[in-house]
Structure formats: structure tokens, C-alpha cells
Amino acid sequence: MEILFASAVGILTAxxxxxxxRKRTFPVILGLxxxxxxxxxxLFATGRLMVNAPPVLNKYAEVAYTDPLPQALxxxxxxxxxxxxxxxxxxxxxxxxxxxxxxxxxxxxAERAGDDA
Amino acid sequence: xxxxxxxxxVLPAIVAPxxxxxxxxxxxxxxxxxxxxxxxxxxITLVLAAQAANGTVQVYELGNWPAPFGIVLVLDQLSAMMLxxxxxxxxxxxxxxxxxxxxNRGRHFHALLQFQLMGILGAFLTGDAFNLFVFFExxxxxxxxxxxxxxxxxxxxxGVQYVVYNLLGSSLFLFALGTIYSVTGTLNMADLAVxxxxxxxxxxxxxxxxAIMLLLVFAIKAxxxxxxxxxxxxxxxxxxxxxxxxxxxxxxxxxxxxRMYTLVFGPxxxxxxxxxxxxxxxxxxxxxAIGAIGVxxxxxxxxxVAFGAIASMGTLLVAIALFxxxxxxxxxxxxxxxxxxxxxxxxxxxxxxxxxGGDIIAQRPMAQTGLIASLFFVGAIAMAGMPPLSGxxxxxxxMDAARGHDLVWWIWAVILVGSLITIIGFARAGTEIFWKSxxxxxxxxPEPEVPVDDAQAQPEALAPSAPTLxxxxxxxxxxxxxxxxxxxxxxxxxxxxxxxxxxxxxxYIDAVLKRAEQ
Numbered sequence: 001m002e003i004l005f006a007s008a009v010g011i012l013t014a015x016x017x018x019x020x021x022r023k024r025t026f027p028v029i030l031g032l033x034x035x036x037x038x039x040x041x042x043l044f045a046t047g048r049l050m051v052n053a054p055p056v057l058n059k060y061a062e063v064a065y066t067d068p069l070p071q072a073l074x075x076x077x078x079x080x081x082x083x084x085x086x087x088x089x090x091x092x093x094x095x096x097x098x099x100x101x102x103x104x105x106x107x108x109x110a111e112r113a114g115d116d117a
Numbered sequence: 118x119x120x121x122x123x124x125x126x127v128l129p130a131i132v133a134p135x136x137x138x139x140x141x142x143x144x145x146x147x148x149x150x151x152x153x154x155x156x157x158x159x160x161i162t163l164v165l166a167a168q169a170a171n172g173t174v175q176v177y178e179l180g181n182w183p184a185p186f187g188i189v190l191v192l193d194q195l196s197a198m199m200l201x202x203x204x205x206x207x208x209x210x211x212x213x214x215x216x217x218x219x220x221n222r223g224r225h226f227h228a229l230l231q232f233q234l235m236g237i238l239g240a241f242l243t244g245d246a247f248n249l250f251v252f253f254e255x256x257x258x259x260x261x262x263x264x265x266x267x268x269x270x271x272x273x274x275x276g277v278q279y280v281v282y283n284l285l286g287s288s289l290f291l292f293a294l295g296t297i298y299s300v301t302g303t304l305n306m307a308d309l310a311v312x313x314x315x316x317x318x319x320x321x322x323x324x325x326x327x328a329i330m331l332l333l334v335f336a337i338k339a340x341x342x343x344x345x346x347x348x349x350x351x352x353x354x355x356x357x358x359x360x361x362x363x364x365x366x367x368x369x370x371x372x373x374x375x376r377m378y379t380l381v382f383g384p385x386x387x388x389x390x391x392x393x394x395x396x397x398x399x400x401x402x403x404x405x406a407i408g409a410i411g412v413x414x415x416x417x418x419x420x421x422v423a424f425g426a427i428a429s430m431g432t433l434l435v436a437i438a439l440f441x442x443x444x445x446x447x448x449x450x451x452x453x454x455x456x457x458x459x460x461x462x463x464x465x466x467x468x469x470x471x472x473x474g475g476d477i478i479a480q481r482p483m484a485q486t487g488l489i490a491s492l493f494f495v496g497a498i499a500m501a502g503m504p505p506l507s508g509x510x511x512x513x514x515x516m517d518a519a520r521g522h523d524l525v526w527w528i529w530a531v532i533l534v535g536s537l538i539t540i541i542g543f544a545r546a547g548t549e550i551f552w553k554s555x556x557x558x559x560x561x562x563p564e565p566e567v568p569v570d571d572a573q574a575q576p577e578a579l580a581p582s583a584p585t586l587x588x589x590x591x592x593x594x595x596x597x598x599x600x601x602x603x604x605x606x607x608x609x610x611x612x613x614x615x616x617x618x619x620x621x622x623x624x625y626i627d628a629v630l631k632r633a634e635q
Contacts, residue, residue: 020285025277032284039288039295042295043294045295046295046298076251080287081287084257084284087261087280091277091280094268095273098268098269098270099274104278106271
């Protein structure tokens, strides 16, 4: 399970970083989403991976339990990354509609005119 | 518990939604509430600073949960100073935005500004690393809105870059916090400090990775080379009064470095000893150098000031990277100075931009050119670190603190040559903008097709009867700089005490974990 989990985090992060390095906004936003999925899984694993254990202490018996704090952290992180993705989609859409171009780097006007010619 | 401690977070958190939901169609009421809230914040932070000045560390336990289990807000001298600095800068920005009409060029300016203040003030107050992340996100999401306030193609494109870069930084922050949590099992800063110092030296590989990732996050915020790329384009294309407020945001990064790497990963902690200063110092020197060169090369006034801000962050981080009490005291003094100076210059840049556009070329004289030229002159002197203003005192203190260091000649050379290049850059820009405009032979008419900017789209802003409120804001910041110079002695006493408090983390830890009572 650990190997599966670790490689999932690794692949999500690697794919996210690859997409972030693209030069159009849509792949970059997809990459950011993948990266946040990766980091959410990673945060979840920082409490150690346990199967079939409740995140509750039991004072009557010695029962295995899992660390509840990372789960709370992941919830916060999911909410924040969801909001942030919505914001970046709106801003990117605004920039695309306003510039008629979804390149992420800002090209100087002179160069852009040169490209068109 | 002293409930005043949470007021800097709660007050803007109430005013901002109120502004959006109730006052959304009443600009004048928005202005009144925003100004009143900022004034109240100033009063609150003044009281808090007075309470912190005697060296006690106050702790506010949210929901009355004791420290390692609940979130705490902690007020020590460093927090108090940064809170006060933020509210002073915010007041100037609010006055300027009202006076210049910037708040009328898009919607929700005042609400976003209050949310931004909530995030910044909360980040300075919190004593919990994950809560620091949350307040970072609050200040960032508000800053995204402020950054694209007023719209325009270039601003939106710069906004996309800014948001993407900061989202990357946020992900890295989460990775760093996760790594640190997996090693120590806590995220309360005081508890972290205890656990990290108890960690066996053989078991620190993961912790060191976490510490370096955390440093990278703060370095992105503080615009340290090579992570500074977001700053010039964002600041130059943001509404310049907003950029003036952003002058405190780079300081949030510097604050994070100072807090985490004196308290948790302090100089005497074996696990991470020498890890941070060795990396940070060369990076800070490079930042200073690139900032100065950027000032010389800037063709547009917003970018000129943005690179000036990068150079001053370089100086500040050189002082922080030395990690001695004397250097930290100098860094704190320089923090106050560089925030006020950068804020002033961004506001002056906006005055210029409103009247004649931002390009550094000679054009016909603008309205009130003498007054604006003097403000620019004084701001440039302060930013470059020439006598008689506080930049000179600050740089002198930084250089004095570097005296015993191995790389002292490098540090002195970079600071002095950087200052010289900055002076030349500002002098060149000032000459082109203010002096050559009086000499008809130099005047180049602006090209007929200048990129349409909000300044041109709003001709009433160029009316000769310019409002006085923007000048009140500028002169307020200028007065702050002068006071900082005149009262450099008492200010240094305060920063020395702050540095002493920072380098004795037991005071902070005892207060948060209540170890003395147990």
C-alpha cells in the first residue's frame, strides 16, 4: 500500500509540474490541480497510513487509531485549493477574453506585432 | 486572556463582508467604513505595541484550547512591530486610494483591502504553522482581487502569472508543513521548537528537507533570487496604490524566515545548524545586486520602484541571514524603513503615472510637477540609502552588524556598489521624468498609439484640480521616514530588545506552553 500511495503522490506531482511548465494557461491550471491533489494525498499520509482504524481515541480499550489531525489539515487544504482554482480559472478566462490569447508569458507589444507579420 | 489580541483579525473580518453585503452600492459609505476600520486598527495596534514593549509575550488561546492542541495567537515584540507597521501603511494606502479615486475603478476595493489586512495581521499574530498557511492564503486570495482591480489586458495577464506562481508556493508550503509534521507530530511553533531540539541528530534528514522547503516558500514571498520573477511584472502592472500595500507582503516572507529560523530551527539547534544562513546570504546578496541593476535598466516607473523594492529586500535579507542579535536588530530597523520607503515611492509613481503615463522618457511638464518631483527625490534618497534619511541609518547598521562575518568584504562591496547603482538609476529616471520636461529640445511626444491604460481611459483623473488627499498620504509616509530617522535611537533600543527576545526562544515557548506554571 505504501508503494502504491507514494507512487501516486509522485506521479501526480510530476505530471502537475510538467503541465505547469507549459506555456498556455489551460494546461497550467490542470497542472496546478494535479499538484494540489498530490499535496493533499501527501498531507493525508503524514499521519502514517492505517487501514480500518477510526480517528478516535478509545479510553476503554487498547484499540488502534489513526491520527485525526492530517485529515483536518487535508480538509482545509482541499477547500483552499478548490477556491484558488476557481479564482485562477476566472482570472485566466478574463485575460484570455481580453487579450485574445492564452499564452501565459507576457509578450511585449512590439514582439507580438512581429509575430503576426 | 487579553481579547484585544484577536481584534486585528476580527475587525477587518467583520468590516469586509459587511462592506460587500450591505454597502456594495454606496461608495462613500464604503470609504467611511474602510477608513474607520483602518484607523481603529491603527489604534488597536498602537495599544498592542505599547503592551508588548515591556518584553512580555501574550498568548491568546482560540476557543480556550491549551497550546499544542488548539491554535494560539502570540503577541511578542516582533509581531507588535509588524502589526503597527502594517496598519500605518494601510492607512496611507486607504487615504491615497480614496483621494485618487482608484477605489472607484473596479468593484469591492475596500472589502478586498480589509480581507488583505486580515490576512497580513493574522499571519503576523499566529503561533501555529498551519494557521500561518491559512492566513497566507487569506492575504493571497485578497491580493489576487486587488492585483487585477481596475482590469485591463496587461494587468490580467500579469495577474495570471502572479496567481499561478503563488499557488505553486502554496503547494510547496503544504509539502513543507506535511514533511515537518510527519517528523515532529505537531504544528504549533513553540511545540515544534521543543520537539526539534529533542530530535536525535541521526534522524534529521526529513526535517532538514522540510526546513529547506519552508525556506523556499518564504523566499518566494520575500522575492529572493532566484525566486523573484513574479515581483516586477506583478507590482508594475498592479494598481500602484495596491503595490504600495504589497510592500508589506514581501515583509511577510521576511517575517516568516525570522520567526521560524530563530524559534524553531534556531542557530543553536543541531539538526539544522548552518543550513539556512549559508544558503540565504549569497541569495540575498544576488537579490540586492539584481535589484540594483534592475533599477538602472527600468524603462517604466512602476518597474523602477519594483526593482528598488527587490534591492531593499536584498539588504534586509543580508541582515537576517547573518542570524546574530545585532544583525537582526538592524534588519528590523531596515524593515520599517524599507516598507515606508517602498510604499511612498509606489504612491509617487502612481501620481506620475496618472498624469503622464509610466514611461521614463521626457514629456511635457505635468501638473504639480515640482511637488511630485520633490517627493520622488526624497523617496529615492530614502530607498537608495543616502543621508540624511533612515535608509542611510539602516544600511549603516546592517554593514556594522556584518563586521565580524567571514564574507564581510563581499557584503560591504555589494551593499555599497548596489546603493551607488540604485542612486544612478533613480537619478536617471528623475532626470528624464522631471527635469528634461522643462527643456523643449528633449521632449519626445508620446506615440499616438500608447497602449490604452486606465489612466488614459479616465480623463477626469487628469484634471488640473487634483485632490489633496493623495499628497496627505505621501507626506504621511514621508513623515514616518523622518520620524524613523530622528528617533533612530529609541527605535534601535526597541529593535535590540526585540532581537534579544527572538534569540531567547525560551521566553516565547514558556509563554505558549505555560511551562513556568507547571
